[in-house]
Amino acid sequence: MEKKTILSSGFGLGFYIPALLLEQQLIARQQPVEVVVFENFIVGDKKGKIAESRFDYHKNFALARIAQKMPIDIRDSIDFDAVEELLQTWEQEKRREFIALSGHWIYILDMYSERVGIDALDVTLLYVDSELSPSWKGVKKYVPDYSTRYREQYLFDAANERVCFRLDVTDEPIVPYESRPYRFTVHGGGWGMGTYLAKVEELEREYALDLSIYHESDFDLSNTNHRYWMVDPTWEAWQKDPSTGRHTFPRFGEVRAGEPPAFVNDIHATHHHLFDNMKQAKGIISKPGGSTLIDSLASATPIIFLDAFGPHEQKNADLWIKLGFGISYETWKQADFSLELLQPLHEALAAQRTAFPNYVDALFDTIK
Known part of the structure; x- marks a missing residue:
């Protein structure tokens, strides 16, 4: 069986986590597979600036929204010597089957197709968002x-207002809504972006929160009504675990006042640990990233949508609201943060999710 190559990006976690979910589920089906992260093929000084940009965008969401409107030619950042080594390896191993989650890979795929012939390749461009996100819009320019x-x-297909495939996160049953604690998971995606920081004061008057923070200075950790969670700031998506030679889900853990963070470093994890909070939550309060839609559908947890990062994320929110799976934060606020508005959203997710085909099952059927 030929090795499947999943082409991802670690610039944000919205492509990275779905790539690892695909990898884990294909491995479970005895399919040889490798995840390759784009940032390992950009020049060193550009890679070194990613952490700086990440912090700037966390602190200034308006700046992040402006930046995503300006497509850049990523070829200016590509380390073509490293790419040459990669292509030689692919050619020697006769790699033919690819799934690309980031548009940045198009240039490298085109280089490879010139070597081996386009007809020899089986390439799927897998769109996690319901319309083209910035990396795809950038390459299209x-x-x-x-x-x-x-x-x-x-x-997810915004144009046709439908879910094409679901991507399961675990094989565990859905947690019944009535048995879930009165807690909400609040996050800003992999970079802690968005308006979630500004919503906590009014939310905490109503509910306890599981807050996914970017930095310990974001919140007063002494408020023990909430739980605080964080990705290990020393972890980077493009680094492989030396013992397995594979990329790993983010090192994630609870942060408590006066204690060192307890980051979980489970190299054999089959899913991201934030999902363990979301599957127990009454709702996910977040900007509408495509990966969050995956989590919502997998856990049957409604999303309360905060401001979108860009037009593609707004399309995600519009689709989820149209399907009865989510609600805007403002609409929920106008209803005094009512749980009665959320219960039908959970029920719709729980009832309909299995009607959507499982992407990995469909992919594996194609492979067979």
Whole structure:
């Protein structure tokens, strides 16, 4: 069985975590697979600035929203010597089957297709968001015909107002809504972006919160009504675990006042640990990233949508609201943060999720 190559990016976690979920579930089906992260193929000084940008965008969401409107030619950042080594390895191993989650990989796929012939390749461009996100829009500006060479596949389709596939996170049963504690998971995606910081004061008057924070200075950790969670700031998506040679889910753990963070370093994890909070929550309060839609559908947890990062995320929110799976924060606030508005959203998610085909099952059927 040929090795499947999943082309991801660690710039944010929205592509990275779905890539690892795919990898884990294909491994469980005895399918040889490897995740390759784009940031390992950009020049060192550009890679070194990622952490700086991440912090700037966390602190200034308006700046992040402006930046995503300006497509850049990522080829200016590519380390073509490293790419040459990668392509030689692919050629020696006769790699033919690829799933690309980030548009940045188009340039490298095109280079490879020139070597081995486009007809020899089986490439799926897997869109996690319900319309093109910035990395795809950026490459379309410079290579407008890329989609004519490769197969496109949406998980969620805003244009046709439908879910095409679900991507399961675990094989555990859905936690019944009535047995879930009165807690909400609040996060800003992998970079802690968005308006969630500003909502905590009014939310905490109503409910206890599981807050996914970017830095310990974001909140007063002495408020023991809430729980605080954080990704280990020393962890980077493009680094592999030396003992397994594979990329790992983020080291994630609870942060308590006066105690060192207890980050979980489970190299054999099959899913991201934030999901363990979301599957128990009454709702997810977040900006509408595509990966959050995956989590919502997998756990049957409604999303209360905060401000979108860009048009693609707004389309995500509009789709989820149209399908009866989510609600805008303002609408929920106007209803005095009513749980009665959320219960039907959970029920719709729980009732409909299995009607959507499982992407990995469909993919594995194709492989067979």
